[in-house]
Amino acid sequence: MESKGQQDSRVKETRTVDSERTAVSRQPGVVNGGKDGRKDYEDSPLSGPAHVATDRRVMEELETSAEKGLSSEKAKTLHAKWGDNILEPPPKPSPFKLLGRQVLNAMTLVLLAAMAVSFGTQDWIEAGVIAALVILNVTVGFSQEWKAEKTVAALASVGAPVAQVLRDGKEVDSKVEEVVPGDIILLTPGSIVPADGRLLDGFVSNLEADEALLTGESLPVAKHSEPFDDADIPLGDRLNMVYAGSQITKGRARAVVVGTGMNTELGKIAQAIERKVKTKETGWKAKWLKIQVALGVKGTTPLQMKLNKLAYLLLSIAIILAIVVVASTGFTDIDDSIATYAVATAVSILPASLIAVVSLTLATASRELAKRNALVRRMDAIEGLSIVTDICSDKTGTLTVGKMVMKKAWVPAKLRNPENKESGAVDSSEGQTYEVETGSDPYYPRGVVRYIDNDKPLVTEVSESGGDGSSDTEDGAGPDVVQPTDMENNLANMTLCASLCNMATIHRNKEGIWQANGDATEIALQVFAHKLGRGKPHMTHARKSPHSVKTPSQPMQRTSSIYSANERAVPIDGHYKLVIEHPFDSTVKRMSTAWRFIKDDGSENDKECLVFMKGAVERVLDRCEAIGLGNDSVPLDETRKAEIIARMDALAAEGLRVLCLSGKVLNQSPEAVKAIPRDELEQGLRFLGLAGIYDPPRPESRGAVLEATQAGITTRMLTGDHPATASAIAKAVAILRDDHPQGAVMTGQQFDALSEDQIDALPELPVVIARCAPETKVRMVEALHRRKIWGMTRFAVMTGDGVNDSPALKRADVGVAMGLAGADVAKSVSDIVLADDNFASITRAIRKGRGTLMNLSKFLLYLLSGNIAEVLVLIVGLAFLNDEKVSVYPLSPVAALWINTIAAGPPALALGLEPTAKDAMEKSPRAYKTIFTLWWYIDLIFYGILIGAVSIVNFVIVVWGRGNGDLGINCNEGSYNDSCETLYYGRGTTFATLTIILMVHSLECKHLEKSLFQMDLMDNKLLLWSAFALSLSVFPVLYIPKISDYAFQVLGLKWEWGIVFGMVLVYLVFTELYKLVRRRLNKVEAGGPKVTEKNLPKFETIAP
Template identity: 55%
Template sequence: MPQSTEKGLAAPTPAGGENGSNEKKFTRADTKASGNTAVSQALPFTPHSAPSSKVLEALNSDAEKGLSDADAAKRLEQYGLNRLKPPKRPSPLKIVGRQLANAMSLVLIAAMAVSFGTFDYISGGVIAALIILNVVVGGYTEWQAEKTVASLESVGAPQATVMRHSGNSAAQIKVISVDEVVPGDIVIVKNGDIVPADGRVLDGHISNLEADEAFLTGESLPVAKQSEPIDEEECPVGDRLSMVYSGSQVTKGRARVVIVYTAMGTEIGKIASALDSKAARKETGLAATWYKFKVILGLEETSPLQIKLNQLAYSLLGAAIICAIIVVASTGFRDVPLTVATYAVASAVSILPASLIAVVSLTLARASQDLAKRNALVRRMDAIEALAAVENVCSDKTGTLTVGRMVVRKFWIPKAHGRGGELAPVNTQNGQAYSFETGSDPFYPRGEVKADRKVLASDRGGEVIDLKASKRQASEDDEDDDREWVVNHEEMEEGLQAMVQCASLCNQAVLSKPSEESGNWEANGDPTETALQVAAYKLGHGKPFLTHSKKHDLHRMQSVASVHRPPVVGMDGHFEQVVEHPFDSTVKRMSIAFKFVPHSDTAKPYVICFLKGAVERVFERCTTVHGEEFTEERRAEVIAKMDVLAAQGLRVLALCGKKVGIEELERVATMGRDDFEADFAFLGLAGIFDPPRKESAGAVADCFRAGITPRMLTGDHPATATAIALSIGIIDKTYSKTSVMTGQQFDALSDEQVDALEELPLVVARCAPETKVRMVDAIHRRGQKTVMTGDGVNDSPALKRADVGVGMGTGSDVAKQSSNLVLADDNFATICRAIRKGRSVFKNLQKFLLYLLSGNVAEIVVLLIGLAFKDANNQSVFPLSPVAALWINTLAAGPPAMALGLEPTALDAMDLPPSEFKHIFTLEFCVDLAFYGLLIGAQSLINFVIVLWGYYPGNLGLQCNEGPNTICDPVFKARATCFATLVIILMIHSLECKHFTKSLFKMNLLDNKVLLWCAVVLALTTFPIVYIPTINTRVFLLETIEWEWGIIFGQILLYIACSEAYKWVKRIMQRHKARPAGRAPADKTLRMEATIAPA
């Protein structure tokens, strides 16, 4: 076997090698397989800089026949399936382990062990049930989250068209799964296909190939490909024009490519591998040991909420131990009875919010489900936590703030100087602009086209001419009717008709009728050409109508002004293509020629040529305009109009045409491109843009109102970015110079200079992926949290660096894997909905934590202070039995807490300031906790005292903690009163916790029926507990009560009065606090129509 080269590829074995077989062999050294995924693939040279014949030879492949079936099978076995290495998924056992490894579970396990150790099987069993409940709920939640993530990674089964053969047979075209593509495969790619793996374009097998590589390179426009090798071996991916890359989409043309890298060996795979690796920590010695210890305790490498809850668990564990010691100390630490030991355990457990883990898991799971219904798929639960704290949203423009589809917004046709006296709308001072109506479906081929009443702003030095007023002066009898400004394609002015024909015929995009499922029109082709084709349809000049001589299958498209009339009036013939010179990135233009074929003797055949492209490149080929010389003065007029359109955020193209005699047909078809693209007549300008989503402006306004700064980071031109930002309110008309920057300008600033800026830029145009990373770092240096959106592989570092990385549903798999939230609809407004939900979750967590912990505080007040009540044997008489204490801590506390976690999204969520989950225990929260906990505990204890000393003469009986006896009836009745008071007030307290300041009587209690039913049902459970024989006396150590209900309801009314008074004081204090000023622009009502559409 030949020796492998330095880069790891063995030299190819010639056909008919050692065994005389004709089977071609292919060997790579240093190639390892992980599962079904090839991890390392290398050629001894860079394929983009080598001739395609050399690449074929190295891969032992044939451009005409491809691989043999046997060879392909061997390579598939050797190098594995062509798919990215999936992220490791936790096993069910590991998920269960995670639920048991958190601090609260460990504390409950310790309490369970103590309970069984003291022979308190009831308490131990209850705690064991709670642990199982927490594990089941938490484990199910995490399992569902993992299933959601897995569903995002592969949707559908993509296929590839390859050339294969069997032995010496002829080549066959086969359609196989992308997973089965191997190095050396000859793949046929064409318009609309997704490239299955990295491949080298083959000489002699390429036709006008362009691919969209925005996800990989950030380049917004499709890249024209070539088969010739690139001179530079070391050049950026975007400059390797002889290569196509896995995941890119072919937008034009077709080609054969030989696959050189698959799976993790592709460019997208390399980036995925780099993102998978974790940076090593720098700590050593004692610091490293301390860090690992904190990780074990759950105080590092987990979410802020989990860290805070773990800290709470350890704090409560310490408090529980102290409570247990206090209970045991009441006996003097001598001859501790079993009942006291049991009571000590019950007191310790009472301070622990046993259902906390389950409630948190359910709350986050419910939030995740709600977000999924609103097109936001949560990959990691910590995303919900982070959303509540974000103060910045860094968003892409295309497809997120905008619809992601180009549409024609304006046509502008220069004025014919020789017709200046006419007042028709197509002849203003320097030309006429037309506006195209655009609906919710950018590909919908109908819509009004209107001649603008006001000329573009640069006419007459900025003065606006009202054409309608001029026309009224010419004819007093004309009616003021908008319909006269709608273009009727039957009576189109000659210049507009030529312009529309150019847009339609100099175009390879194809529109398709809507399918029954989607209801939206579809398009296949370059986005710019698609926009021009839709514009042509709206004026009744769709390409099928111009090129088909007979009736075609497509429905006839008419403009609104001419329903029920033939699509192309006055055209007695059709066009047949003669020659095409495709768009070339070096010349930035496309040209085409058609022969007009008449259908009757009245029409004459002729040849018509069209040219479109970048304005400056088209000007080079124009010599006339409206039959007059295209002078420098006329060029300057056109340039001025182009600047006006560009300032409105439009991408401007120039359209040209010329007509020649039919006798020139053969010469036109055979002449070179330079000769063909000469002596054209300038027809006009087309302004194209990606319109903003209708909900973007409102979402941006919501962000500012919520104290969140939206920022646009886009690869588009600064003028386009500025216009869109103005239209949706990210910036206002008085924006500062630093509010809008290019990526180059921002990257040129040092970190110190960036930090010195009063405010980071709101718009960054021509933004590179590295610029996004710098923006995230700059925001973090200011102590703020941020959302970052991205859809390309190159966005992955910024997505991982951001607090909330948001991938797009239509984006790359690597970007999705790097994010913790995925937008199924790629919509900026969905991010705002997710933030609203995150803030609501934060408030809901505070609500149920306040309820749970205030209940724990109330129990501890009752249990510990109750130790002061001593019987004749100097033994403490417990106000609550251990079983009653556990009942309150589990069944009475858990369900209402879970229901509070399911509170509907707060309407005022976006009016609240950003809140970090690590700051969930605010000063206000702690004051509320102390107030409600002490109040409820005191009220319950007071009722215990009232019954014993107010009605009975303070008779505490003997051994009333052991079981029922006649002498203990007063104590049992007092316990029943204390128990009922505590449970019922806690149920009312759960309703009060729905809002921290709003009165109970002004709340909508029916918006959370689960909570209302929990409160009612659990309050009613006190009756069977108190009145069912044996259960009351033997289990709960209670006795039936009668007149005691009077003081119970008295305490309920007192609680409501105190709670309402407390909230009233809080509302007064809040009114005196100045609300932080929003950062919204002065004019948030600015819309696209004010910037682009005519007044």
């Protein structure tokens, strides 16, 4: 494997011969994210950072030995001092906490108070209805959040169950929790590192560790034991350290434990997750803030705060209304009917079904998102998505596929003439660059390789592909497409090297999915070789004749999946057989293999072997003496070597990991080749070409980023990768654009070196931070929270999959974890988990969140305008006095409660399920800043007064038209007598008018400006049918005995139906005229230069 060689090909630490060239310098980071890069070691077994000390110094301080380890007695003493080597387990989801969150809700508390009064006045019907509403509200909210919590509640600890340690000079298996500082741990392939450790000199052999969960680095990191001079280098660059939770992928080593439990880097991340944000408020301000948080008007999402404030406002109005009703009696002779009416009037201003509708709307949205691979753990996160201004995303596995592919190849070209394309000697300055197209599946071994101009910039987009992961152009032909059977010798030789100097394999499983085994870099090279018809199975497959593979009697040594992948495989009259392999060694940063060729008839040249070598560019070039295989090769002098190095730098600057491939022909027998020492065998080679490899963006990432940009959302990349790689991917997915100012790309060290004031003074925050530490991500989220854009505080989403992302996931307004590759710790602190790890799912979730917020606005307008209309009817009704000077009510308490709950609920829910508007992602977040806009309030007042007024008018028409204003005697007690006939007809007319108009009003609320006659009513059949069904429900209320005269205190209508539908027509006329005026006023307001999302100001201001 050559992952370290790749890193060294693009990460330039120095320009000496022994160093590896790269496009950018390594930037030192910070220790534990501290602003000044320092660490407090009072609670550590060491007096300073282990990576800057020699291993001998570390062992002396810990009183241990590399050969014997700790004694058993010493280990027990240290265990008593430092405790178990475990992380504090995260709190399990508590059903009582979730239930309390639903019950201790402002609107629920208001309904509980109303229910208590109803029970106190023995109004069992009203009390029962309110109790049912409370139970429904709490049940819906609790069940949804409990399901989501249970889905991610099975959190696995990141660690190993057993560790191999040295105790008393013997290798023993120890429980992980019993590992202590000073223990010597033994590391082998597959081991999960049990604690943080310093590697020991003389005991490290080709060690590589996968630290992706901690650093975000996509490839395993090659390790060594040499100390560093800089105490502040980032976690991912401390190559003499191993960290708890990482996995050994290759090699062997011994390490001395320097940190256990919460003192490991993993433990520090866990502490950062639980760390609470400190407030600057003190004294009475701090106490008042705690009260506000407890009341729900601070410390939650904007919508929740608005709804809670609304609930307290409506509670105050409800109390005032109840007092008004009681005051109408002069505070004397207050019987049960007065108290009941007071409660009904108070409850009428409360949208009783609001909590249930909000919960069901969010629950439905979360179910739809789950179908689109986004699991919502907290329903209020859906609302948070609607006002997102920034997406802070990890790179590896989130924006990229998390698998390495070959993107570019560069080979030295031959001097050509018009008649013979292969004539002439090799000229390194006239090399040819090839671009490799990749489908959605990086392991799919088919695809197009194209000739491109040497100066053509890298276009790191993944090709559109079919369902099998293939490229749509994989069988394309053209002057720029390389044909496997007709390709230049230099490219053919380089491809053969990529195939044979390689231990990786690819295959198709029973389900038809392509899988790979081996090092990620070698897999990329092997797929490239397959695309050019020179896959290793094809080149090493023994045949007795050219057609024997088709003979049933001959066992096939390649699977049918490999055959299907090699329909364009090059003809070959024999096969290659391995002579010897020298595996990759991190000390020399290269690997080599030797092969002999055996013809199909069994003959071979036993005096000739083919040697291939690949690895870090400078290390391989130092072993090369010429360019190209064959008689037309040219010497590799310093000038040509410099040209190759320049080409390597150009590829590395595009974010590619660059490998050098070489080969030679040895005129010796296989036995003689085996006897050649490795160092001698890897001399005198011929340079074949350069391979540029990278982790490609997901096919959907660029479109998703562009959609977010169109929606006024800034996407930022925070990654542990190197600046060149991060910048290249950021440009590929449109995060980094040409118009971004200088400073748009920073390293974690540069960002963390700035104080808060310096960060706030930046004109714009960086869009790319490379070599990013966990605390760097937290600081970015906090910096965003201190800024405003378009008059609103920035609202941040943090995406990630590793343990290193967890603190920022929790600190962000909405944390989005990856479900497939994500660590359990990251999932446990997130608000949303993506089941497909697809960045595009985030923009889909934002679109749904925006649509849901607009739907909340619609049904809130519908509910509250109906409440205002109902209260207007009930309060104005106090002015109607009978002959005994007693107020007579236009609606009975049960009728008022029916309209407020049963009639209003289903249409409100249906409005909450309206399809998302097509232009939802064409508006900036400020359009979703609040659902309570000025126009929304104007709509609320207009519709509330209009509906209430026409209902009162109908009551007056019936009472004075039918009975000359006779309101009867004792008609409020619920017992019918002949004097109540006119009043009951009037109540029936008012009930029918108010109910039917509210049903029509629900249809008008589908769009707040568009005419009802221009809407597509069939796109929400639930709304249409609920409005129709509830309009019909008026008839049983009016015409079924006992229900009509006893419960609702109404009588069945006759000629009154004429004025009911007449007032419906009046409502429609006034509503359509109002919408017409509103449309024209909006056009006037939009006059002058048109403001679009593209020309909106992009400056930021610091929040006070």
